[in-house]
Amino acid sequence: MRKIQKMCAALLAGVMTVGTFAPSVFADEAAKELTDEQVINVRTTAFGNNYDVQDMGWRWMMAACYEGLYRDVADENGDEFILAGAESVDISDDGTVYTYHLREDAKWSDGVPVTAHDYEYGWKRLLNPDYAYDYASFIYNVVGAEEYNSGEGSADDVMAVAVDDYTFEVTLKVADPTFESKLVATPLYPTREDLAEAAGDNWGKDWTLCVYNGPFCMTDMVVDNKMVWTKNAEYWDAENVHLDTINWYIVAQESTAATMFENGELDQYQPTGDYAIKFEKEAEEGKYQYMVTDYPGTIGLRFNFINGGTSGLMSNVKIRKAISYSIDREEMIDAVYGRYNPAYSYVAPAITFNGSSYRSQVGEVIEDEYNEYVGDPDKIVALFQEGLDELGVETPIEDITLTYLTSGSTTEVQAEREYIQQSLEETLGLTVELSVAGDNSLFIADRNEGNYDFFLGGWYSDYNDPLDFLYTNYTDAYGMSFGGYSNTDYDALADQLVGETDMDKRLDIYKQMEQILLLDDCAFAPIYYATKQVLLQNWVKDYRTSSFGASAEFIWTYIDGKNQ
Template identity: 65%
Template sequence: MKKILAMLLTGVMIIGTLSGCGDGTTEVATAGDSNVSAQATDNASDEGTAAGADTQVLNLRTTAFGNNYDVQDMGWRWMMGDCYEGLYRNVADEDGEHFILAGAESVDVSDDGLVYTFHLRQNAKWSDGQPVTAHDYEYGWKRLLDSSKGYDYASFALNVVGAEEYNKGTGSRDDVAAKALDDYTFEVTLKVADPTFDAKLVATPLYPTREDIAEAAGDNWGKDWTLCVYNGPFCMSELVEDNKMVWTKNPYYWDADNTKLDTVNWFLVAEDSTAATMFENGELDVLQTSGDYATKYSAAAAEGKYVELTSDYPGTVTMNFEFRDGGLSGLMKNVKIRKAISYCIDRDEMVEAIYGRYKPAYGYVAPAITFDGEPWRNQVEEPAKAEYEQYGGDPAKLQALFQEGLDELGVTTPISDITLNLLTSGNTIENQSEREYIQQVISQKLGCKVELNSVGDFALFKAQRDDNQYDMMIGGWWSDYNDPLDYLNTFHTGYYDSYGYYSNPEYDALADSLVGENDMAKRKEIYTQMENMLFDDCALAPIYYNTKQVFLQNWVKDFRTSSFGASQELYITRIEGRNR
């Protein structure tokens, strides 16, 4: 058996309980430092009041509270990552994104990679003092697979023996091979070995759920926060709709001694200007912002007034094409036309002029994604970069490429009489600047017309998207687990119809060949082929890779971010020097 040793770190997931935060103590291990927290500590002044003399209260801003407290739904990950905890936690440090054991103390993996035996921490408790057991994991996983619940992320567990049959209604719940062998031993048997399985364990759908609590709540489960219990370092203890949410330290958490914050206040602040004023007045300790505010605070951080943390985030914003009908113009069926449109966009210019942040994208898999322990983009060149540079934004070359595509389609309409439709959503100034930039550069460089169809309401956007009422649309993918496959699978036939109904049997065959493939060198080869094929076909036009930019007051120490757990990991954050 392969043995993964327990790692001395705690886990965190977000959400709280009204009644569960009572008195209690636990024995804990020492938490390690991450790259993000190290930056915060190193860049900020350590002079002043010791941590123990400060009030351990952290004030944060959000633009929405959400209304989903069901971990199996993964509807509110940013909160669930700090108040709940799964078997593993994802952390970011100087070694990049990686996993640490959290709810599990150790795990045995069979030599064939099929059987995972998780040994749970026996001092882990829910916020009402009840132990977290293997039965809670078994219930949570089987609840996820229950088709009557309609969970979108049931796919995360379909490789478990018996899971697909139960999910489809052709098998028994009892035959699902995710079982509690005893109170603290949880065994999972897979149908085929899957190197992405560990990455999915940090996602909330595979977290434990208390059967007695969930069943008693019935239809209110996940809707009423006062019915919840939590197994992470914080509990939700107050909610004032459209105003404020409060988390308090969970004394029953197994690593409570290393959870420094007593209270986390979340203020709902819609306007960036209001949030900026609160941050400058010290009423907010952490701020994520954009545009001129980000520029301002970045300059202030360089002078030592604040701390700036920047990191990659697993999201890629893209332009997608309508493949089923060729779009409203009928022209999107031709690869040369799609490439001419894509290569009109100067990604570097757009990122600098419109956003003032992010990274220009010439591939699909984002730099935040790692493979076999190393960032994917450090291992594999961006597939669109070389061809893009051949055209260099030259209108004559781009128009010639576009005309070749028209000729191949037998279209005799002059380019100047052609109109393309761009579907977008969002009401922010940044959204508007983005769509107008794309409209302008395509019109200027190709000589055709671009009609903007901008809808603020996502439901309306989705309706027009699903009805194929566009030529191009602005979309993107934000990964749910740390592996290139989560990106690449979105273009598998039938997997994600909102990507324009792209379909390529050769691409599907490559994706299917990964099932049961454990050789990481072989997987890398197949992933590379798949990503290259997407750009040979111009299945999409990448625009930028997401990044995360966070500003901290100097008194905020050991603040971490995470791409796949809580977006703001607060389990070892502390306040030091606020009162000096």
């Protein structure tokens, strides 16, 4: 048995930094004498309407007002994955039994102790088939979990149990190096059985029924206008939480938000498009703070593997590659977004593996081949024609029409699809027809029926391991969301990962899977890796973000110098 005191286990699949839950603020003793009002004003474009942690419907809020066994916080140096609700963990020598020793000073905002029974109830509620939670599969490797969720077992058979009030024990079917990475996800947070059961169908719908075990509590809401969080006096580490109030304002228009930030009405703001470029320059002059971090998302083109697409051509890999290489990643990012990084693989650079960047270990998958084609229309057209010849299609390229399924009406979305349309038409000399769905439900209907050749999509990871990206392409894992792609060799590699704890072997399998997905099959054409840009007034100190927890993490933030 290995005992890990106040730090993450060595089996944690991919973390940038691991360590104790120890705030880094106030290294300077003088900073303790704060004279500014500890209030921060921030902007969002919409409020969620789901307060059920097991549903993960509003993660950015849930992870700030609640807390699980671990917490993920990050700054410009990367993510830090640390024990939070637990003080230590024992891991069996075979890697299948995790015994978490909870901190006995943790309380809910109503003063009731947070116990192992709250974790057991939360995990078993997640698996309860009556609720049909999407993230139940996160813990299918727990003994009895999948059987209970599928209706073939009972909650009593699930080996996630409270040994006593402050000991929570989890038994896995097979050792899983990704297991701990998932524990920052809100579906695995504790839940109060007495309150959830009393609320019945209103649980998760009425915020006034909630209690919180994190650093902040939601205390007020004006629908479609303002939401207020206040410091949770019962939080176990309340003395190191310095903000008294966080005011969230809905500001739909980017121009309005930018003006509010310039006027000092907002203390934190995430700019987009031209505003990102403008404020970055002003930050370089010292007017503001500007934080840019990698974010675990990759966006690109998905192709129709259901029926070959409306053109009937998507079944050919050379045609898919010709479409992919017609898009100049660097130029598109500069012209359309003003942010993000060009992508040449699927797993985003924000994902780490065995303690360091996964991408730095395996390199970029399609970059070399991409560079052979990009900017050379004749070569790309020749590749497309080879694909037509292989399919036995005699139609001239100029008479071919491809259908680009899309939705949304923001300025950026319009620029995005117009750029892709223009790039393909100018490079290949064919016609790209935009099929603009009126709303997301109509988009999904057309996608599921195969009424397209390609669409823009991607993945934002839920936990810090390459597998969360790669498993999305496993046959039938996500239905039509990924174009109906299926490859038996790819699936077989994924199956080899079950119970595999040799990190070198896992790395090799991940690398092979990306090779099949992107080079052999071109099932996905990566365009950009997501990043997160955050502007801060200079008086905002020790602000954090998170890739897998709260997108805005104020646990150690404080205000200093605003009144100067």
